[in-house]
Structure formats: C-alpha cells, structure tokens
Amino acid sequence: MALPQVNKVKQDATDARLAGMEMPDGAAWITEARTEAVNRVQAMGLPHARDEYWKFTKPASLVQPEPEAAALFHNDEGPLWDDLDRLKVVFVDGVFDAEASDDLAGEGLEIERLADVATKDIHWAKDLYGQLEAGEHGYTPRPLAALNTAFATDGVVIRVSGKVSKPVNLIYLHKSETSDAILHHCVKVEEGAEVTLLETGPAAARFNKVLEVDVADSAAFHHVRVQGRDHERRAVTGIFGRLGTESTFKSFTLTMNGVLTRNECVLELTGDDAVAHVAGACVGDGTDFHHDDTVFITHDAVNCESRQVFKKVLRNGAVGVFQGKILVKEDAQKTDGYQISQSLLLDEDAQFLAKPELEIYADDVACSHGSTSGAIDEEALYYLRSRGVPMQQATDLLVLAFLAEALDEIADDSLSEAIYARLEGWLERHAS
Amino acid sequence: MLEIKDLHVELEEEDKKILKGVNLTVEPGKVHAIMGPNGSGKSTLSYVLSGKDGYEVTGGQATLDGEDLLDMEAEERAAAGLFLAFQYPVEIPGVGNMTFLRTALNAQRKARGEEEMSAAEFLKVVRAKAKTLKIDADMLKRPVNVGFSGGEKKRNEILQMAMLEPKMCILDETDSGLDVDAMKLVSEGVNALRDEGRGFLVITHYQRLLDHIKPDVVHIMADGRIVKTGGPELALEVENNGYADILTEVA
Ligand SMILES: Nc1ncnc2c1ncn2[C@@H]1O[C@H](COP(=O)(O)OP(=O)(O)O)[C@@H](O)[C@H]1O
Ligand SMILES: [Mg+2]
Numbered sequence: 001m002a003l004p005q006v007n008k009v010k011q012d013a014t015d016a017r018l019a020g021m022e023m024p025d026g027a028a029w030i031t032e033a034r035t036e037a038v039n040r041v042q043a044m045g046l047p048h049a050r051d052e053y054w055k056f057t058k059p060a061s062l063v064q065p066e067p068e069a070a071a072l073f074h075n076d077e078g079p080l081w082d083d084l085d086r087l088k089v090v091f092v093d094g095v096f097d098a099e100a101s102d103d104l105a106g107e108g109l110e111i112e113r114l115a116d117v118a119t120k121d122i123h124w125a126k127d128l129y130g131q132l133e134a135g136e137h138g139y140t141p142r143p144l145a146a147l148n149t150a151f152a153t154d155g156v157v158i159r160v161s162g163k164v165s166k167p168v169n170l171i172y173l174h175k176s177e178t179s180d181a182i183l184h185h186c187v188k189v190e191e192g193a194e195v196t197l198l199e200t201g202p203a204a205a206r207f208n209k210v211l212e213v214d215v216a217d218s219a220a221f222h223h224v225r226v227q228g229r230d231h232e233r234r235a236v237t238g239i240f241g242r243l244g245t246e247s248t249f250k251s252f253t254l255t256m257n258g259v260l261t262r263n264e265c266v267l268e269l270t271g272d273d274a275v276a277h278v279a280g281a282c283v284g285d286g287t288d289f290h291h292d293d294t295v296f297i298t299h300d301a302v303n304c305e306s307r308q309v310f311k312k313v314l315r316n317g318a319v320g321v322f323q324g325k326i327l328v329k330e331d332a333q334k335t336d337g338y339q340i341s342q343s344l345l346l347d348e349d350a351q352f353l354a355k356p357e358l359e360i361y362a363d364d365v366a367c368s369h370g371s372t373s374g375a376i377d378e379e380a381l382y383y384l385r386s387r388g389v390p391m392q393q394a395t396d397l398l399v400l401a402f403l404a405e406a407l408d409e410i411a412d413d414s415l416s417e418a419i420y421a422r423l424e425g426w427l428e429r430h431a432s
Numbered sequence: 433m434l435e436i437k438d439l440h441v442e443l444e445e446e447d448k449k450i451l452k453g454v455n456l457t458v459e460p461g462k463v464h465a466i467m468g469p470n471g472s473g474k475s476t477l478s479y480v481l482s483g484k485d486g487y488e489v490t491g492g493q494a495t496l497d498g499e500d501l502l503d504m505e506a507e508e509r510a511a512a513g514l515f516l517a518f519q520y521p522v523e524i525p526g527v528g529n530m531t532f533l534r535t536a537l538n539a540q541r542k543a544r545g546e547e548e549m550s551a552a553e554f555l556k557v558v559r560a561k562a563k564t565l566k567i568d569a570d571m572l573k574r575p576v577n578v579g580f581s582g583g584e585k586k587r588n589e590i591l592q593m594a595m596l597e598p599k600m601c602i603l604d605e606t607d608s609g610l611d612v613d614a615m616k617l618v619s620e621g622v623n624a625l626r627d628e629g630r631g632f633l634v635i636t637h638y639q640r641l642l643d644h645i646k647p648d649v650v651h652i653m654a655d656g657r658i659v660k661t662g663g664p665e666l667a668l669e670v671e672n673n674g675y676a677d678i679l680t681e682v683a
Contacts, residue, residue, distance in 0.1 A: 378485070383522035383576075384532070386482045387592060388510035388540035397535065401526025401575075 010045035013063050014143075017046055020065040021151045026118035033130040037150035040134060044141040053140055056321040056353040057262055057292040062144060062236045067180040067206030070232035073257070077425055079171070080200045080226055081418050086169040087111070089156055093174060093204045094181020096154050100171075108162035109195060114155035114184060125157045128186045132212040132240035135268065140296065142264065145238040148210040152184030159188045160195040160219075167222075172201035174230055179204040185211045189219040191244075196412070199225040202258075207235040217244040217271055223251040224415050226422065227261060231288050234260040245271030245301070252410045254419055255282035255291050256426045262292040269297070269304040269332075279309040279409035283399075283423065284318030284350075285430045292321035293341075299332035299362075308339040311406040313399050315346035315432075325357040328365050335360075337367035344402045345375055346395075346432075396427045433497060433631040434458040434481075434514075434600050440491035441473075441480050441656075450476045452656035453492065458600065461628040465642055465667060466635045468653035469675050474635045475519055477653075478604045482516040483509050496600055510536075511543035513599030517589040517606050519635075524576040529588070532576045533558060533595055540596060561594045565621050582609030590621040601625070602633045607641035619644030639671035652678055 018041065023034050047059035061068055089111070090100035096113055104111045117123050130149035133142065158168065170185070181204035189195055193216070203209070215221045227235065235258065241249050255261050267276050282291045297306045312320035322341035343352035354371040376398055384394035400423060410416040434457065441451035450473045458464045466474055480487050481494055483506030494501045501509055524532065538548040549557070562572055565587045577585050586606050593601055603622070607615055622632070622645050634645055642650075642664065650666040651658045654675070659682045660666065670678070 377524075379522045380524045382484050382506060383518070383524065384536070385506035386484075386510055386516055386518075387532070387536035387596065388507050388543065389536050390507045390539060390543075391505070393535065393539060394507075397527055397531075398524070401524065404526040 006048060006050050007045070010048045013048070014041065014046045017063055017065050017147070018042070023151060024115075024118065024153055027121050029123070029126040030118045030129060033126075034150045036134070037130055037146045040146040041143050041150060044143040044146065046143050046147065053294060053323055056323070056355070057260070057290065061234055061260060062206070062208070062262070067178065068232070068234065069177045070174070070205035070230055070234065070259075071177055072174060073230045075229070075425075075429065077422070080422065081169065081198065081415065084167070084414065086167045086198065088169050088171055090171045090173065091154070091181070091183060091203070093176045093179035094153065094183055094207070097173075106164060106166065106168070108164040108193065109158055109160045109168070111156055111158045111168065114152065114157055114186075117157045124159060124188065125186050128188055128212055128214055129184070132214065132242055133210055133238065135240065135242075135266075142238060142266070144208060144236045145210050145240070145264070148182050148184055148208045148238070152182045152210070155184040155186070157186045158195070159190065160193040161190045162193055164193075164195045167196035167198050169198040169200065172199070172203035172207070174202040174204055174233065177205055180206045182208045184209070187211070187213045187221065189213070189215045189221050191216045192218045194220040194222075196222040196224070198415075199223075202228060202230040202233045203235060205233060207233065207237070209235070209237045211237070211239045213239065213241040213249070215241065215243050215247040215249050218246045219244065220248040221250070222411065224410055224419075225251070225253045226419065227253065227258060228256040228422070231257045232259050234258070236262045237264065239265040241265075241267040241276070243267065243269045243271060243274040243276055246273045247271060248274070249276045250409065250411065251278045252406070253280045254422065255280070256422070257284075257289065258291065259288045260290050262294065265295045267297045267306070269299050269301055269306065272302045272304065274301060274304045276305070277307040277309075277409055279406045281311050281403045281406040282320065283313045283426055283430075284320065285316050287317035289314070289318040290321075291319070292323070294323040296325045296327065297337070299326070299328045299335045299337065301332055303334040304332065305336040306338070308341070309406045309409055310341040311403045312343040312352060313346065313402065314343055314350035314352060317349040317351075319350070320352045321354070322352075322371065323355040324369070325359065326367055326369065328360040328362050328367065330361040332362045333364045335362060335365040335367065337365065339369035340405070341371045342402070343373045344399065345373055392431050396424070399427060400424075433460045434494070434633065436492070436494045438492035439477075439480070439494060440489065441476060442488045442490055444486050444488045450487075450656055451480070454656070454658055456651065456658060458631040458633055460631055462648045463626070463632040463634060463645060464649045464651065465647040466633065466651045466653050467637065467667060467670050472653045473656040474653055475604055478516050478602045478635065481509075481602060482506060482514060507539065508543070510596070510598075511540045515593050515596055515598035515601045517586075517593060517601065517603040519604040519608065521577050521585040521589055523578045525578050527576050529574055529576050530558065530572050533592060536592070537595055558595060562591055564624070565591050565594075565617055567591055583611065583614035586610060586618055587614065587621070590618050594621060594625060599629065600631045600633070602635070604635045605637065606634070607636055607638060615641065615644065639667050642667045654679055
C-alpha cells in the first residue's frame with residue numbers, strides 16, 4: 001500500500017479546498033465550533049477514493065475547490081405538496097429567499113435562520129451545532145460534514161416544544177448552473193414534542209447539507225425528503241441524529257436524477273425503547289446517475305428498534321450504492337435491528353454495490369440484514385400482460401411494487417400520495 | 433371463435449418439440465374440454481395461445497374470430513378477448529389485487545377504444561362479483577395472490593375472468609387443489625359466464641369438474657397432439673379406464 005502517497009494527495013486536496021473557503025463571521029461560540037470543525041477536516045483529510053467508505057463513490061467532485069456546472073433541467077411538474085398546509089422556507093442556490101418564504105413562526109416551534117443565530121452571543125444551538133456531527137460516531141470519519149459545519153453560510157435552527165400544527169418544508173431551488181451551496185440545519189425536538197420536516201428540490205449545482213437532530217425523550221421527528229430533477233447536480237448530505245428514551249425518528253428519502261448523490265445518515269439510539277426508521281427509494285436511468293446511501297446506526301440503549309429499508313431501481317448504466325451498518329454496543333440488550341437493501345436492475349448495464357455490516361457486542365439481540373439485486377420478475381410481467389396490461393405499464397407497476405416497502409415507511413398518506421405521483425411522472429418520462 | 437390449425441411449437445431455449453400439429457376449433461357458446469396425461473402439452477398450448485415468451489411456433493396458426501393471435505403481444509390478445517385462467521396463478525408482492533384488476537380492466541377498455549370504468553363503478557361491480565365467489569374484502573385488498581391458499585388463487589382467477597368478460601376463456605386445471613366446496617363455487621362462477629357468444633376451453637384431468645361444467649366436446653391430448661375427440665362420454669371413459677386404452681387404440 002502506498003499510504004504515505006495517498007496521505008499526501010489527500011492533504012493536498014484538503015489544503016486546496018480549505019484555501020478557497022471563507023469562514024462566515026459570527027459570535028464566539030459558533031466561531032469556536034467552526035474552528036474545531038476546520039481542525040477535524042485537517043485531521044481527517046477530505047475523502048479520497050481509497051478511503052474505506054468511498055470505494056464505491058468517487059468523492060473528487062465533492063472535494064475539489066470549484067463545483068462542476070450543472071444544467072437546469074425543466075419539466076412541467078409544479079411544486080411538490082403545493083396544496084399542503086406547511087411552513088415554507090425557501091433557499092435559492094443555498095441563499096435564503098425571504099420573499100418566497102413564509103414568516104418564520106409557527107405554533108409549537110421556534111424557527112430561526114442560522115445566519116441570524118450565528119450573530120447572537122448566547123443561543124441554545126450552541127449545544128447542538130457541530131456537536132452531533134463531531135459526535136461519538138468515531139468508527140468512520142465524516143470530513144465533508146465537518147467541512148459543512150466549518151463553512152455553512154446558512155440554514156435553519158428549529159426548537160420544537162409542543163405539537164406542531166403543520167410541517168416545516170425546506171425548499172431548495174436551483175437556478176444557477178454553477179452554484180455551490182453549504183447549508184446546515186439544527187433541530188431540537190424537546191420532550192414529548194413532535195414535528196415533521198420536509199425537504200424538496202435540487203438545491204444547487206453542488207450541495208453540501210448537514211442536518212443535526214436531537215430527539216429528546218418521548219419526542220418524535222418525521223422527515224420526508226425528495227431530491228430530484230437536475231441530472232447534473234451533485235449532493236452530499238449528512239443526517240446526524242441522537243435519540244432519547246422512547247423517542248421516534250423516521251426518515252424517508254426519494255431520489256430521482258442526479259449525477260452524484262451521497263446521503264449519509266448517522267443515528268445514535270441513546271435512550272431505552274427508542275425507534276429509528278431510515279428508508280430510501282431511488283430511480284436512476286443512465287450513466288449520469290450515481291446514488292449512494294451510507295447509513296450507520298448505533299444502538300447504545302436497551303430495547304430499541306432500528307429499521308433500514310433501501311430500494312433502488314436502476315437502468316442504462318445507473319449505479320446504486322448501499323453501505324449500511326448496525327452497531328450494537330455491549331449494553332444494548334433486546335435490540336431489534338433490521339436492514340434491507342435491494343436493487344431492481346432493469347438491464348444488464350445497471351450496477352448495484354452493497355456493503356451491509358453488522359457489528360454486535362450484546363448477546364440478547366435480534367438483528368437481520370439482507371441485500372439483493374434482481375431483474376424484473378418475468379412471470380409477474382407475463383401474468384400482468386396476459387390480463388391486458390401493456391408492457392410499459394406492467395413494468396411500471398412492478399417497479400412501484402418493488403419500491404413499496406420503502407415508501408410504506410412514510411406514515412402520512414397525504415405525503416406519500418404526492419410521492420407516488422412524482423414517481424409515476426418520472427416513469428412516464430423515462431418510458432423505454 | 434378459436435381456431436387452431438396444425439400448430440407446431442418448440443421450446444426456444446432447447447431443441448424440444450412440444451406441440452406436434454394441434455387442430456382444434458371452439459365455436460361460440462360451446463365448452464370444449466381437453467384431457468390428457470401429464471406432460472402431453474396442455475399447458476403449453478394455453479401459454480402459446482396467451483402469448484408467453486419462451487416458445488417458438490414452427491408451424492400452423494391460431495386465430496380468434498379470424499384475427500391472427502400468434503402475431504399479437506400478450507396484452508393485445510387479452511384485449512381481443514382471450515383469457516387464460518392459470519394452472520399456477522402468479523404472486524405479485526406490492527401490487528394490490530384491486531389495483532391489478534382495475535388496471536387490467538381499464539387497459540383492455542382503452543385498447544378497444546372504450547371508456548374507462550370509474551373507480552366508484554368498478555368498486556361496485558367488483559364487490560358484487562367477489563361476493564358470489566366468496567372472496568372477501570381482505571382478499572381484494574391484499575397483494576395479488578400473495579398468501580392466498582390454492583383454492584383462493586383459483587377463485588381469484590375466476591373473479592378476474594368475470595370482471596374482464598373475455599370472449600374466449602381457457603381454464604388450465606382450474607380444479608386442481610380445490611376441495612368440493614371450492615370446486616362448486618368455481619364451477620358456478622364459470623357457468624354464470626356461459627353465454628352464446630363465449631367459448632370455453634377447459635383443461636382438466638378429472639371428470640369431477642366436468643360434472644359441474646358440462647362440456648359439449650371432449651378432446652384427448654397426448655404427446656403434443658389431439659388424438660381423439662368425442663362427446664361428454666369420452667370423459668367418463670377416461671375416468672373409468674384411464675388413458676391407456678385410448679392411447680393404444682389410436683397408436
Ligand atoms: N419451459 C419449459 N422448459 C422445459 N420443458 C418444458 C417447458 N415447458 C414445457 N416443457 C415440457 O413440455 C412438455 C409438456 O408440458 P406441459 O405443457 O406442461 O404439459 P401438461 O400441461 O399437459 O402437463 C413436458 O414434457 C414439459 O416438461
Ligand atoms: Mg399443465
């Protein structure tokens with residue numbers, strides 16, 4: 001192994017990126033958090049193709065100083081969940097758009113812009129910003145998330161204290177072909193409180209986003225995200241969550257199009273009886289689609305449940321990656337851990353790469369994982385066609401059926417219906 | 433209605449002849465039965481007619497009301513009015529039975545240039561038909577055939593047939609795996625569809641089913657050919673003496 005050489009290359013790439021970055025002004029507490037993050041970036045080095053968790057996804061375009069341009073792709077779809085009563089917070093290429101956003105106020109929650117929070121001498125976000133990202137998840141470095149903490153220009157900071165009347169929808173519009181956006185959000189769901197966070201839109205030519213979520217005892221956090229549209233966009237996103245006793249964390253992501261998407265999710269179940277579900281569905285058509293889900297769930301309390309459900313439909317050279325780990329610490333007895341990652345390869349050019357891992361130190365646990373890759377079920381296709389369903393429609397039905405287990409993780413029907421409609425639209429546009 | 437002339441079929445993958453010159457004509461309003469030993473090619477005939485991949489037609493023809501069946505896609509044959517009740521109905525996880533039925537019905541209507549059936553109308557019709565086949569609401573909601581018992585699967589085939597109202601129905605061993613009560617239900621379902629404009633081809637091993645669904649004509653198939661054709665009494669002969677006598681007689 002030519003490790004010293006790799007280290008040199010990494011160091012140079014890291015230095016080159018950091019040289020072009022400017023740390024936003026802010027109060028002492030956030031400047032401290034950012035400075036620590038820069039130190040972490042330097043210590044870890046930005047990702048390199050030789051790194052253990054970057055073997056299947058080339059990180060160079062996420063690391064390099066300037067983003068690759070990304071053309072805007074137009075289709076006639078209107079905004080997602082347009083008729084849903086929600087609190088809209090709009091970012092255009094990573095820049096907050098006050099005109100397009102609703103008033104930052106809502107029943108049961110406080111919501112502020114990170115850019116404002118950062119100027120305050122004292123703020124509760126001090127205990128969260130960069131803290132979960134830096135956290136105990138020591139087994140694998142997350143340098144791009146640390147880079148985010150160091151240089152994020154904006155984001156939202158939300159504290160939920162009661163039952164929130166409507167979901168918060170972060171809307172990421174992409175209007176500039178060369179935008180390079182870094183957003184960082186913090187969500188604190190206090191004891192017994194509950195909130196739904198929606199994220200939609202292609203965001204930017206290159207997007208680096210971190211979401212830190214602290215879910216207190218008996219609290220619930222629901223997250224539904226749709227990344228889509230622009231074929232040439234690139235994104236690396238990190239969700240860092242900490243779950244208290246009897247808390248619930250549920251996250252679903254739909255990804256359509258995107259030359260590179262890396263979605264990381266790092267959860268720590270620190271209170272007994274907590275429940276964490278992370279699900280993802282993606283559809284990719286063409287060599288300009290590469291999608292990577294990298295999920296690490298740590299069980300550090302008794303009687304917790306975690307579920308990872310990831311489904312990918314790929315064709316024409318599209319590539320899907322799944323890296324998922326369930327780590328059960330010594331005292332995390334009665335853990336119920338489930339992980340499934342499956343791909344439906346619609347032709348022989350599509351590719352699915354999976355690295356499922358279980359690491360268990362407790363003795364009384366029930367953990368299972370499975371990873372499969374398969375083609376469309378010819379028998380089912382023939383059965384559908386023999387009943388008069390045309391080939392394309394029959395294939396689409398089977399594709400949606402394949403994705404259903406992931407989509408079932410969306411608890412709210414009004415949200416999932418719109419997502420099915422989006423998928424149907426995509427399938428129609430990509431009819432073979 | 434259904435006309436099969438000198439049909440020769442081989443497997444696409446291997447060099448194996450399965451149908452070796454099948455001749456058969458089913459007239460509207462008639463029920464024809466095909467009996468024959470295992471492996472004689474009965475299911476293959478039904479698959480080839482309904483458009484399953486993997487078979488190569490090396491000779492002969494098959495038409496439905498004069499239209500060349502073999503030239504059509506499977507879905508076009510369905511829209512033209514052909515229906516196959518499968519010997520082994522396929523399970524489709526993730527696709528609800530109702531969604532499946534409505535999609536199929538409306539796809540056929542669309543292909544024929546007819547108006548699609550509304551969700552409300554469909555619900556009304558499917559509920560009524562399901563009830564006569566003792567198919568409950570739960571079975572309608574569940575994914576297609578997933579977790580259904582053998583009998584439930586067969587009843588589900590008949591429900592599809594009742595909803596799609598095909599011109600020509602082929603039933604491949606619909607009686608296998610059915611207990612006496614289920615056999616009655618299924619037969620009643622089939623008999624309810626008997627109509628002067630509709631033809632039936634009933635593939636079975638047993639006289640039992642033919643007690644309920646009375647055939648007009650009975651064919652015996654062996655080694656890829658129809659070797660004997662007669663009236664309902666032919667089925668009784670098979671029931672009493674097996675195929676051996678008939679096969680030696682025609683050999
Ligand atoms: N896909 C296939 N692959 C291999 N052999 C087949 C296939 N389909 C049919 N056969 C063979 O063709 C013959 C006829 O089968 P089938 O049509 O199922 O008969 P039947 O329904 O009368 O029992 C059998 O010998 C069977 O093994
Ligand atoms: Mg058979």
